[in-house]
Amino acid sequence: xxxxxxxxxxxxxxxxxxxxxxxxxxxxxxxxxxxxxxxxxxxxxxxxxxxxxxxxxxxxxxxxxxxxxxxxxxxxxxxxxxxxxxxxxxxxxxxxxxxxxxxxxxxxxxxxxxxxxxxxxxxxxxxxxxxxxxxxxxxxxxxxxxxxxxxxxxxxxxxxxxxxxxxxxxxxxxxxxxxxxxxxxxxxxxxxxxxxxxxxxxxxxxxxxxxxxxxxxxxxxxxxxxxxxxxxxxxxxxxxxxxxxxxxxxxxxxxxxxxxxxxxxxxxxxxxxxxxxxxxxxxxxxxxxxxxxxx
Amino acid sequence: xxxxxxxxxxxxxxxxxxxxxxxxxxxxxxxxxxxxxxxxxxxxxxxxxxxxxxxxxxxxxxxxxxxxxxxxxxxxxxxxxxxxxxxxxxxxxxxxxxxxxxxxxxxxxxxxxxxxxxxxxxxxxxxxxxxxxxxxxxxxxxxxxxxxxxxxxxxxxxxxxxxxxxxxxxxxxxxxxxxxxxxxxxxxxxxxxxxxxxxxxxxxxxxxxxxxxxxxxxxxxxxxxxxxxxxxxxxxxxxxxxxxxxxxxxxxxxxxxxxxxxxxxxxxxxxxxxxxxxxxxxxxxxxxxxxxxxx
DNA sequence: CTTTATATATGAAAAAATTTCATGTATAAT
DNA sequence: ATTATACATGAAATTTTTTCATATATAAAG
Numbered sequence: 001x002x003x004x005x006x007x008x009x010x011x012x013x014x015x016x017x018x019x020x021x022x023x024x025x026x027x028x029x030x031x032x033x034x035x036x037x038x039x040x041x042x043x044x045x046x047x048x049x050x051x052x053x054x055x056x057x058x059x060x061x062x063x064x065x066x067x068x069x070x071x072x073x074x075x076x077x078x079x080x081x082x083x084x085x086x087x088x089x090x091x092x093x094x095x096x097x098x099x100x101x102x103x104x105x106x107x108x109x110x111x112x113x114x115x116x117x118x119x120x121x122x123x124x125x126x127x128x129x130x131x132x133x134x135x136x137x138x139x140x141x142x143x144x145x146x147x148x149x150x151x152x153x154x155x156x157x158x159x160x161x162x163x164x165x166x167x168x169x170x171x172x173x174x175x176x177x178x179x180x181x182x183x184x185x186x187x188x189x190x191x192x193x194x195x196x197x198x199x200x201x202x203x204x205x206x207x208x209x210x211x212x213x214x215x216x217x218x219x220x221x222x223x224x225x226x227x228x229x230x231x232x233x234x235x236x237x238x239x240x241x242x243x244x245x246x247x248x249x250x251x252x253x254x255x256x257x258x259x260x261x262x263x264x265x266x267x268x269x270x271x272x273x274x275x276x277x278x279x280x281x282x283x284x285x286x287x288x289x290x291x292x293x294x295x
Numbered sequence: 296x297x298x299x300x301x302x303x304x305x306x307x308x309x310x311x312x313x314x315x316x317x318x319x320x321x322x323x324x325x326x327x328x329x330x331x332x333x334x335x336x337x338x339x340x341x342x343x344x345x346x347x348x349x350x351x352x353x354x355x356x357x358x359x360x361x362x363x364x365x366x367x368x369x370x371x372x373x374x375x376x377x378x379x380x381x382x383x384x385x386x387x388x389x390x391x392x393x394x395x396x397x398x399x400x401x402x403x404x405x406x407x408x409x410x411x412x413x414x415x416x417x418x419x420x421x422x423x424x425x426x427x428x429x430x431x432x433x434x435x436x437x438x439x440x441x442x443x444x445x446x447x448x449x450x451x452x453x454x455x456x457x458x459x460x461x462x463x464x465x466x467x468x469x470x471x472x473x474x475x476x477x478x479x480x481x482x483x484x485x486x487x488x489x490x491x492x493x494x495x496x497x498x499x500x501x502x503x504x505x506x507x508x509x510x511x512x513x514x515x516x517x518x519x520x521x522x523x524x525x526x527x528x529x530x531x532x533x534x535x536x537x538x539x540x541x542x543x544x545x546x547x548x549x550x551x552x553x554x555x556x557x558x559x560x561x562x563x564x565x566x567x568x569x570x571x572x573x574x575x576x577x578x579x580x581x582x583x584x585x586x587x588x589x590x
Numbered sequence: 591c592t593t594t595a596t597a598t599a600t601g602a603a604a605a606a607a608t609t610t611c612a613t614g615t616a617t618a619a620t
Numbered sequence: 621a622t623t624a625t626a627c628a629t630g631a632a633a634t635t636t637t638t639t640c641a642t643a644t645a646t647a648a649a650g
Contacts, residue, residue, distance in 0.1 A: 001296040003637080017598060030638050032599060037636085043380050049598055051646045059379050066375050070368040077361040084354050085338050298608080313626060325609050327628060332608085344627055346617050 002074060005067050007034045008046070012064060016053040025288045082116060090274040091120040095131035095143035097196075098220045099161075099240040100261065108285045112278055119274045127196035127218075135264060141271040142279055145264045146199060153264040156279070158286045162238045163203060163257040164250040168230045171249065179251035181207040188214035188232030190223050200235045203257045224248060297369060300362050302329045303341070307359060311348040320583045377411060385569040386415040390426035390438035392491075393515045394456075394535040395556065403580045407573055414569045422491035422513075430559055436566040437574055440559045441494060448559040451574070453581045457533045458498060458552040459545040463525045466544065474546035476502040483509035483527030485518050495530045498552040519543060 011020040011031060021031040039045050046060030056064060082088050096105060101123065109121055124134055131143040135153060149155045165179035173183060184204060189211035191197060196218060204211060214232050217223060223234050228247045237259055241250055263282060265275070305315040306326060316326040334340050341355030351359060377383050391400060396418065404416055419425070419435055426438035430448060444450045460474035468478060479499060484506035486492060491513060499506060509527050512518060518529050523542045532554055536545055558577060560570070 001298075001636095003296075018596085027639055028598075029600080029640075033638075036599085042376055051597065053597075062379060063372065063375055066368070066372040070365060070372055073361070073365040073368050077358065077365055080358055080361050081337055084357060296607095311626075322610055323627075324611075324629080328609075331628085346626065348626075 002071075004034045004038045005071055007031050008038055009064075009068060009071060011035065011047070011054060012056060012060075017049075025284075078115070082118075086273045087116050087277060088118045090118075090272045091122055092142070092271075092275050092278045093122040093124070093140040094278075095124045095126065095134040095140035097126065097128050097131065097144060099237055099242075100144045101125050103239055103242045104282075104285070104289075108282055111285065112281045116274065116277065119278075127192070128198070129195050132264075135266065138266070138270075141275040142263060142265040145262055147260040147262050149262060149264050152267070154267055156263040156283060157260055158263060158283070159239075159261045159290055160258050161261050163200065163235050163253055163259060164238050164241065165233060165235050165253055166224070166227050166241070167233045167249050167251070168227060169247045169249050170230075171233075174249040174251070176251065178254040178256075180254045181209055184211045184233065184235065185209050186212075188212055190215045190217070190226050190232045190234040192216070192220070192223070193218055199237075199257075199259045203235065203253070207255075297366075299329045299333045300366055302326050303333055304359075304363060304366060306330065306342070306349060307351060307355075312344075373410070377413075381568045382411050382572060383413045385413075385567045386417055387437070387566075387570050387573045388417040388419070388435040389573075390419045390421065390429040390435035392421065392423050392426065392439060394532055394537075395439045396420050398534055398537045399577075399580070399584075403577055406580065407576045411569065411572065414573075422487070424490050424493070427559075430561065433561070433565075436570040437558060437560040440557055442555040442557050444557060444559050447562070449562055451558040451578060452555055453558055453578070454534075454556045454585055455553050456556050458495065458530050458548055458554060459533050459536065460528060460530050460548055461519070461522050461536070462528045462544050462546070463522060464542045464544050465525075466528075469544040469546070471546065473549040473551075475549045476504055479506045479528065479530065480504050481507075483507055485510045485512070485521050485527045485529040487511070487515070487518070488513055494532075494552075494554045498530065498548070502550075 007020055007024060007026065007030075010023055011017055014020050014023060017031045017035065018028045020026075021028045024031070026034075035047060039047075042059075042063070044059045045057050046063065048055045048057055079088070094105070105123070112119070122140075124130070124140055126134075128144075128146050131140070131145050132150065134140040135143050135145075144158075145155075147155070147157060165184070167174055167179075167187075173179065181203065191211070191213045192200070193216055194201065215226060217226075220236065220240055223236065224240070224244060226232065227234055235253070238250070239261070241248070263279060265271070265279065269276065302315055302319060302321065302325075305318055306312055309315050309318060312326045312330065313323045315321075316323045319326070321329075330342060334342075337354075337358070339354045340352050341358065343350045343352055374383070389400070400418070407414070417435075419429055421429075423439075423441050426435070426440050427445065429435040430438050430440075439453075440450075442450070442452060460479070462469055462474075462482075468474065476498065479502075486506070486508045487495070488511055489496065510521060512521075515531065515535055518531065519535070519539060521527065522529055530548070533545070534556070536543070558574060560566070560574065564571065
């Protein structure tokens with residue numbers, strides 16, 4: 001009932017069913033059904049659909065503000081409920097590594113802030129070794145880590161993230177469908193420091209390959225830039241490459257390898273209501289973002 | 296979603312789950328589930344249950360006004376929708392016979408008025424012969440009739456209403472489990488005029504019984520009163536007896552007989568939106584009132 | 591004009607929620 | 621003790637919501 005109103009409002013605001021669906025985490029079909037069911041229950045059409053998106057009908061124009069008014073009230077109600085639940089104050093401390101900090105957290109936090117505007121965030125950025133350390137020292141409430149994790153913590157697997165070989169776009173090996181790991185020994189290799197790249201090191205070791213490490217940097221994006229400029233190759237998780245395809249070619253490893261990103265937090269819930277809620281949001285966001293990679 | 300809020304508000308207003316259920320047309324179980332699901336979704340208890348009914352908890356006290364506010368807005372929204380549908384003006388003209396006019400309509404109309412306060416009613420009271428006449432002359436928009444009805448009209452069967460023999464409470468035949476129709480010849484019989492009691496006449500004729508008609512009156516309640524005072528017996532529909540058990544004994548006929556009460560209205564919808572809506576309300580009301588007599 | 595890409599629609603199935611039914615438990619009143 | 625009243629609960633039925641797979645429509649590009 002309320003979802004339909006919500007969908008209607010968002011559709012009008014964004015001018016399109018599909019965008020509203022995206023925004024609210026529904027399928028386009030879902031929103032289409034919702035609007036139709038709303039129209040049926042009202043007894044008249046409220047949207048004019050066309051190629052270019054949607055427009056309010058006359059009747060739609062009339063009820064739109066009323067529906068907004070109602071949803072505003074509902075928003076108020078939610079705020080009161082949050083207050084009663086202790087969600088109107090507090091801080092969530094998060095430990096992350098780079099790819100998550102760049103490609104996930106801004107979006108997740110933004111969404112969370114819309115519902116819980118009074119909750120503060122504190123972000124600590126490092127490699128996954130750091131994150132476990134912070135968890136142990138109780139410096140963060142929740143951390144993004146790689147499986148396996150010490151079973152002193154609760155752990156929710158989120159996403160299996162492939163490790164890909166990256167090369168300058170014009171490199172000859174780019175032609176292949178995948179990248180035989182052995183080749184990593186032949187190219188100048190750009191690496192993270194030992195502590196930060198456990199997974200890559202393991203992959204290489206398992207294949208018995210010793211890369212010619214030419215450069216070492218702690219900044220993941222520096223690696224990308226170096227590869228882009230033809231200084232060598234590297235192996236990085238797919239997530240890091242999100243939205244970054246210029247001048248870099250990424251190839252699946254042969255044999256394939258991946259890391260599993262997970263969420264870890266202390267078992268006794270010492271962290272106030274906001275942390276639990278935030279964890280829910282992360283899980284839902286990831287499930288929505290990667291609908292086919294359910295873990 | 297909204298139903299839960301509604302149920303919550305009504306429960307608080309009436310101080311009891313059961314009463315709210317009654318009032319809203321749910322089962323008590325339904326409301327109990329609703330409140331619980333509301334509490335689960337809020338994350339805290341909102342009602343204190345006890346033998347004497349219910350009371351708001353602290354948290355309940357806090358959210359109650361907010362929920363009312365939201366529902367008020369929803370009410371406004373409904374009014375706008377009604378206006379757009381043409382439900383904020385108009386008249387519904389209804390033809391009925393006595394038992395419906397007394398035992399059904401007040402309640403149905405009251406309920407309808409809550410949702411559509413601007414709709415006027417015009418009631419015409421007669422026997423079912425009159426009602427068909429009014430329908431034909433377009434003097435009413437909708438009429439309560441008995442099946443069979445001329446198929447010039449749409450017809451929705453509502454309730455199968457038994458015909459019962461009524462006797463003074465102290466009458467010897469009262470002891471039996473049912474009333475063999477033949478006995479009707481032996482008692483003074485109080486009757487409606489011919490035109491108004493087709494169904495009773497048919498039953499008697501089918502059983503080949505000629506009652507000793509002692510009195511004839513057009514007022515159904517006069518019949519009851521006469522029977523109450525020991526002036527004779529009669530055969531009347533069960534509905535007429537609703538809530539009237541003092542000094543009258545009612546017995547099922549042997550063989551049983553009944554009339555089917557139905558709603559009739561003209562086929563081309565000449566009657567404005569309010570009539571259609573009112574018909575819906577009648578059907579729903581009857582279905583709710585007689586859950587086991589679905590037709 | 592076809593073709594392509596984008597936007598909405600739709601029927602059937604799956605998933606979730608609402609509501610009832612049949613019964614259980616507790617307590618105040620008789 | 622017994623009865624009557626009021627709420628609770630588990631399972632089943634019903635209804636609603638949401639997705640999936642596909643269809644239809646149209647503007648834009650070739």
